Amino acid sequence: MSRGRIWLLSASLVNLLFLYLPIAVLILFSFNASRLSATWQGFTFRWYLALVEDQALLAAVHNSLLVAAVSTSLATILGVSAAVGMERLSSRRRRIVEGALLLPLVIPEVMLGVALLLFFVMVELPLSLVTVTIGHVVWNVPIVAIITRARLQKLDPRLEEAALDLGATPWQAFRRVTLPLLTPAIIGAVLMAFTLSLDDFIVTFFTAGPGSTTLPLQVYSMVKSGVSPEINALSAILVLISMALIGLSLVLQRQRN
Amino acid sequence: MADTSVELRDLAKYHGATLAVDHLSLEVRSGEFFSILGPSGAGKTTTLRLVAGFERPDQGEILIEGRSMRHVPPNLRPVNLVFQTYALFPHMTVFDNVAFGLEMRRVSRSDLRSRASAALDMVKLSDKHDRHPSQLSGGEQQRVALARALVNRPAVVLLDEPLGALDQQLRQEMQVELKAIQKQVGITFICVTHHQEEALIMSDRVAVMDHGRVLQVGSPQEVYESPTTEFVARFIGLSNHLKGRIATLHDTTCTITAPDIPAAGSILIRRPPGAMEATRVMLLLRPERLHLSHNVHPGRFHNAVSARVDKVTYTGNEMQYLVRLSDSVLWKARLPNSGASQDRFRVGETVLLCWNADDGVILTE
Amino acid sequence: MLLWMGIFFILPLLVMLAVSFAGRGTYGGVEWTFSLTNYAQLFDPLYLRIYGRSLALALATTTLCLLLGYPLAYSIARAPVRWQGVWLLLVMIPFWTNFLVRTYAWMFILRTEGLMNQLLINLGVISQPIELLYSDWAILIGLVYGYVPFMVLPLYAAMERLDSSVVEAAWDLYATSWSVFWRVLLPLTKPGVVAGCILVFIPSLGAFITPDLLGGAKSMMVGNLIQHEYLVVRDWPLGSAISFSLMALVLLGVLAYFKTDGRLDRFEGGG
Numbered sequence: 001m002s003r004g005r006i007w008l009l010s011a012s013l014v015n016l017l018f019l020y021l022p023i024a025v026l027i028l029f030s031f032n033a034s035r036l037s038a039t040w041q042g043f044t045f046r047w048y049l050a051l052v053e054d055q056a057l058l059a060a061v062h063n064s065l066l067v068a069a070v071s072t073s074l075a076t077i078l079g080v081s082a083a084v085g086m087e088r089l090s091s092r093r094r095r096i097v098e099g100a101l102l103l104p105l106v107i108p109e110v111m112l113g114v115a116l117l118l119f120f121v122m123v124e125l126p127l128s129l130v131t132v133t134i135g136h137v138v139w140n141v142p143i144v145a146i147i148t149r150a151r152l153q154k155l156d157p158r159l160e161e162a163a164l165d166l167g168a169t170p171w172q173a174f175r176r177v178t179l180p181l182l183t184p185a186i187i188g189a190v191l192m193a194f195t196l197s198l199d200d201f202i203v204t205f206f207t208a209g210p211g212s213t214t215l216p217l218q219v220y221s222m223v224k225s226g227v228s229p230e231i232n233a234l235s236a237i238l239v240l241i242s243m244a245l246i247g248l249s250l251v252l253q254r255q256r257n
Numbered sequence: 258m259a260d261t262s263v264e265l266r267d268l269a270k271y272h273g274a275t276l277a278v279d280h281l282s283l284e285v286r287s288g289e290f291f292s293i294l295g296p297s298g299a300g301k302t303t304t305l306r307l308v309a310g311f312e313r314p315d316q317g318e319i320l321i322e323g324r325s326m327r328h329v330p331p332n333l334r335p336v337n338l339v340f341q342t343y344a345l346f347p348h349m350t351v352f353d354n355v356a357f358g359l360e361m362r363r364v365s366r367s368d369l370r371s372r373a374s375a376a377l378d379m380v381k382l383s384d385k386h387d388r389h390p391s392q393l394s395g396g397e398q399q400r401v402a403l404a405r406a407l408v409n410r411p412a413v414v415l416l417d418e419p420l421g422a423l424d425q426q427l428r429q430e431m432q433v434e435l436k437a438i439q440k441q442v443g444i445t446f447i448c449v450t451h452h453q454e455e456a457l458i459m460s461d462r463v464a465v466m467d468h469g470r471v472l473q474v475g476s477p478q479e480v481y482e483s484p485t486t487e488f489v490a491r492f493i494g495l496s497n498h499l500k501g502r503i504a505t506l507h508d509t510t511c512t513i514t515a516p517d518i519p520a521a522g523s524i525l526i527r528r529p530p531g532a533m534e535a536t537r538v539m540l541l542l543r544p545e546r547l548h549l550s551h552n553v554h555p556g557r558f559h560n561a562v563s564a565r566v567d568k569v570t571y572t573g574n575e576m577q578y579l580v581r582l583s584d585s586v587l588w589k590a591r592l593p594n595s596g597a598s599q600d601r602f603r604v605g606e607t608v609l610l611c612w613n614a615d616d617g618v619i620l621t622e
Numbered sequence: 623m624l625l626w627m628g629i630f631f632i633l634p635l636l637v638m639l640a641v642s643f644a645g646r647g648t649y650g651g652v653e654w655t656f657s658l659t660n661y662a663q664l665f666d667p668l669y670l671r672i673y674g675r676s677l678a679l680a681l682a683t684t685t686l687c688l689l690l691g692y693p694l695a696y697s698i699a700r701a702p703v704r705w706q707g708v709w710l711l712l713v714m715i716p717f718w719t720n721f722l723v724r725t726y727a728w729m730f731i732l733r734t735e736g737l738m739n740q741l742l743i744n745l746g747v748i749s750q751p752i753e754l755l756y757s758d759w760a761i762l763i764g765l766v767y768g769y770v771p772f773m774v775l776p777l778y779a780a781m782e783r784l785d786s787s788v789v790e791a792a793w794d795l796y797a798t799s800w801s802v803f804w805r806v807l808l809p810l811t812k813p814g815v816v817a818g819c820i821l822v823f824i825p826s827l828g829a830f831i832t833p834d835l836l837g838g839a840k841s842m843m844v845g846n847l848i849q850h851e852y853l854v855v856r857d858w859p860l861g862s863a864i865s866f867s868l869m870a871l872v873l874l875g876v877l878a879y880f881k882t883d884g885r886l887d888r889f890e891g892g893g
Contacts (some may be wrong), residue, residue: 009697012698018712019716019770023719025730026723101627109825110828115634116630119638136864199720200718224835227729238719238720239723309790331794332797338794345791361795361798405795574776
């Protein structure tokens with residue numbers, strides 16, 4: 001077995017290397033002084049400074065944060081109420097709703113994007129940040145609902161019964177017992193929805209109009225015009241942000257425990 | 258050497274910084290039902306896993322039928338383990354579970370079929386051969402796990418708390434059946450358990466283990482009647498204890514004096530081998546051997562000590578008393594519930610606590 | 623919630639379904655006439671080739687992710703509990719990192735002036751930089767890189783639930799490492815394998831960013847084709863028809879998995 005274990009461990013390490021090497025290289029070269037060369041030409045912060053002065057980029061960041069905040073709030077309200085509401089349905093109806101919830105996650109994102117585009121054009125809703133936000137909510141509602149429901153199903157139903165037995169109204173029982181127990185799951189779902197919204201490219205790509213460029217769209221147009229050290233710098237920042245978000249969710253979870 | 262089945266020589270195993278198995282040596286004879294008895298955390302399961310080959314010893318050696326197991330992986334050892342959780346393959350039928358070991362050893366198709374069927378017959382599960390484990394009761398799963406080990410005719414069957422997950426009644430039935438099956442097949446069984454009654458009922462020999470060491474090995478009777486250490490004594494139910502000193506020695510008995518209960522005078526007790534006068538000893542008594550009476554000395558007992566009832570617990574078939582013999586000595590007594598009012602004692606009442614010389618054990622310190 | 627999903631999810635899909643049967647307007651709009659010409663057009667060899675490429679790439683991606691992800695998930699599940707969190711975190715970080723960034727990383731590495739070419743030249747494998755980017759291989763690398771975490775996480779979940787004594791039991795019953803894997807581990811983690819494969823297969827088949835950035839004009843996949851029809855050619859009915867055929871392909875793929883795995887329910891009952 002020890003030979004097998006060594007083999008297993010090295011396969012895993014190779015896998016991790018495969019996952020991290022590209023990102024590491026990317027970040028390393030964001031500090032490279034040369035614009036074109038793939039060899040190390042000295043250390044610089046120049047490309048980071050260039051980012052801060054890029055007005056289009058800053059506007060895109062602003063748009064992204066706005067869309068993520070609004071769509072996450074909406075998706076959380078809709079998703080949590082959906083998850084809680086589903087518990088009250090008959091099992092047959094619950095299955096149907098469950099299926100409907102999974103569908104947006106199962107169909108290819110490109111298809112969701114073009115379907116929304118088509119729909120917005122048909123109902124003559126001009127493409128803008130509003131349409132982008134709607135698109136994000138469509139995909140985030142199921143995520144919030146599924147995460148919340150997973151936690152809800154693990155909860156002991158007797159807890160709510162105990163609250164009712166102790167004289168709480170159904171609303172009080174939900175508010176004082178069920179909701180606090182769901183909070184870690186909801187926080188996790190919020191973070192996930194927020195991150196996915198910040199990162200979303202495809203749905204945004206199809207539903208954005210003039211002036212509603214988000215960060216990923218901006219990154220895309222930069223990448224399309226070729227490799228540049230500014231993109232490396234931007235990528236490094238984005239990697240850092242996602243690590244910070246994971247850290248945040250871990251800290252929040254640990255506090256709960 | 259033919260009659261030694263498994264031999265452990267100076268076996269040691271660390272789990273992190275703790276010594277789970279502490280230089281343990283044991284010999285298990287061929288064809289015997291051998292139990293390793295001890296509290297949880299004693300290192301019993303680790304010992305079993307070392308024999309099965311799932312863990313490697315840090316020191317020492319394991320021999321099975323005289324052959325060193327040092328570089329032999331579990332799949333090549335002539336032992337089969339009945340897991341505590343049974344570990345039945347959930348995706349296979351009962352029959353496929355039982356036949357798995359034979360199949361892995363490439364036993365011919367017809368041989369495999371007849372042997373697996375015979376094993377299922379032995380555990381009385383022939384009619385459930387095409388079920389899946391999840392469709393069986395706990396007791397039935399336990400039988401499948403047993404059949405799955407026996408069918409391979411290994412040199413040794415290892416059982417890890419085999420009856421631990423069963424309810425009381427089923428447990429008692431299976432104790433008898435397991436023993437009968439073992440006698441029928443004649444394979445060496447090594448069984449790990451924390452349940453002393455179970456070990457005493459099923460085993461030919463018992464090893465009591467604690468903190469990675471074997472404290473005593475012997476027949477159930479030896480271990481039960483003559484424990485050699487305080488731990489063993491307490492573990493097999495000798496829970497009342499008293500410090501004392503040997504006063505006089507007689508042919509088969511001796512008297513001891515106990516400073517903690519001066520009122521008792523000298524206590525008559527069976528004489529242990531090698532006892533000497535003036536040695537410090539520990540007296541140990543079983544709660545179920547004590548007798549209580551209302552201040553009248555019943556002449557048939559060797560010893561009688563005055564005590565006060567501190568607490569009474571009614572358990573249905575038994576009355577359990579906590580009795581105080583002095584400020585520092587509190588004993589338990591368990592009396593069958595006779596229903597007669599003269600056999601009942603109240604809290605605060607002064608009683609006579611009586612027992613015979615054979616009801617206790619003394620250990621020299 | 624249902625109302626929201628009804629309006630902004632189900633309705634758009636229905637509109638698209640309707641449009642896929644309509645005709646194309648003169649200036650890119652939709653003409654409401656019923657026809658099957660859009661679907662007939664799908665069988666154009668040009669499109670068929672793109673379908674074939676997408677399917678092949680998605681299958682190859684799924685297979686490679688499985689081969690890479692299985693040992694990783696297994697070693698995570700067998701690691702001491704306090705290390706499992708760290709390992710999982712290491713898998714999660716790339717998963718939470720922007721997909722564009724991760725794809726760009728490979729552009730950076732694989733481009734003609736990039737590190738891979740330098741490395742190969744320094745090793746003496748090649749003398750002149752070769753074009754690594756803009757090929758099916760580049761797409762495959764990008765897809766596998768992007769979706770490996772999707773494979774690892776469900777596999778880990780399945781393995782973590784597995785009672786490790788079942789594996790030991792097989793080993794105790796004379797099974798070799800290979801038999802333990804093939805007869806016990808794989809069947810018992812099948813739900814995780816299926817989930818992981820579906821999670822990788824669906825986005826790879828409909829991939830858009832990866833082929834757009836790492837593949838050239840010659841290596842289009844279905845996702846790019848849809849985008850092309852919508853935004854460049856502005857043939858919405860055809861684009862819609864392609865979308866629905868993509869969805870059909872996805873559903874076929876998923877169904878095929880469940881078909882070959884008809885005993886799935888029985889496994890889940892076990893334990």
